[in-house]
Amino acid sequence: MLFSSKKDKFEKYSDPLNEFSNRELKLGEWFLRHELKLKTIGKNTLIVFCVVTVGYSFGYWLYYFGYGYWQDQKMFVQQNLEFENYDNLKSFYRPQNIGFGQINVFNTVSEELYDFSVMVNNPNPRWLVGLTYKYIYSGGETPISKTVVLPGSQRPLTFLGLKTEGYPEGAKLVVLQTEWLKLDSHVLPDVTSFVQERSNFTLANFKYAPISRVNGTPANIITFLLKNNSAYGFWTADFYVVLLSGGEPVGTMYLSLDKFKAGETRPVDLRSFVPGLSVDEAVIYPLINIFDREVYLAV
Template sequence: MAFGKQKTDENSFSGYKDVSGEFSNKMFQRAYWIVTHKIFLRNLLISALVFWCVISLGYSIFVWVKYFTVDYFEDEAMRAQQTIDLPDYTRIQAMYAAKKLKFSGTNIFKSAEDSYDFVTTVQNPNTRFLATVTYHYSYSGEKTATASAVILPKKENMLAVLGQKVDRAPSRGRLVIEHINWQRIRNHAIPDIEKHMEARLQFLVDDFDVVYTRAGSETVPTVEFSITNASYYSFWEPQFYIELLKGNNTAAVLPLFVNKFMSEETRTFELHPIMPIKNITNIRVLPNVNIFDTTTFME
């Protein structure tokens, strides 16, 4: 048993009493430890930051050195290879662009005194392109009025200027194309374009005959035939070119306008060329209608 006054430990917290209830003995111990080790904690934080900076800077230097000594040259080689392997989009565009129209030679026919017809047959080889051609003819230092025609996909039509008044017989005529407007027919609008056209272009020609009559000293033909609109579509005023043939050769081209050509209707026609034309063996009827224009059809 010890006698006398007992020595009190200055670091002892057992005698601390929290009278407020807001700062416990354990919290006081933690706060005391932080205060007494503040310099140690600061040095530890600085050491950690220095270590992180050294690692980051060292890694950055390593990456940059590696890039300029190895990766840079690999990137340049890859860039050069990409340039070589880059697709030629001009060729791809050419694959999907419209093919050129095919023109026959220009024919000149005398249609009346001091009047001539200029005619060129044109074919559209494209499946999904509609061509609108603006053109005129030049001849003997003169030129005709400007005209336009629609060439349906995979179809043939005529670029004609009929009844051109001239002072003297033109020795030759030259077709001058002013502009071609291409209209692409989208798949989602018309999936089967061939059936779409076939359903509307059902003009059947029958009862062809040629009757020759004397007119003074000349023999003038009367061309008779019938056209049936065998489709389910009625047309407001379809136009046709009637090509008079001598064997396989074109003798003349005559225009034909039909007013309100109803579905499943048959019309009989008589055409009277002004100029005497002999030995007509057949005719060819070319519809000159734009079936992709909804205003062409009657409701």
């Protein structure tokens, strides 16, 4: 009864200053009684935590330097082997080099005028190429010329009508500048069809009559019909006419037709004053830049 009475009095104690409650007083008493034990538990917990974490880290570093590091090195080597070399891939995205055939020098229209010609091939189906070039030969050179070669096409690269004394020996082509233009696949998804539809010309009824004193013919006469099979008309349609004999080129002539309408057929009459010129076939090569909107006749 004595202790119970003291306990009841302690629990009924009221702080006259109202700074803390009975419950806070009891918690404070409990803390003071167990302070040493709480410090011991906290210290031991901290020691265990440090031993576990530091020990794990130290063990992992030993594992990494003993095994993991070498595995990383192997992985880096493997990544280099598997990773694409973009320098090598550039060849797939840039245009292929254009190709050139054999250079020929002809007398096509006159014995006094020389024509330089070489076949050029653009193997790139999505690249338009502009060329600035000239021909050089022993003792001289031609004026600088510019032209455009359509994607996936071939045509003569010429300089026609050079007047010089004597045959130009050792003729060589010098390309001064090459300008590439890639055609956007979103604008032109099928460049090949685009080119074929707008470069569709056919030559028919080819005839050749050589110079003949007997018949009173002072010039070689080349005639044929040229048809525009495309659905597009052109303000000016320019062509090279390559003359062949036995399948080999013997001359190149320039042809220009004004207002060549879609579906139209034009008679063509060309003259050459070179004696002994033998021709049994002719091939036409359009020179129209079909990617230039200004070349088309209004529909």
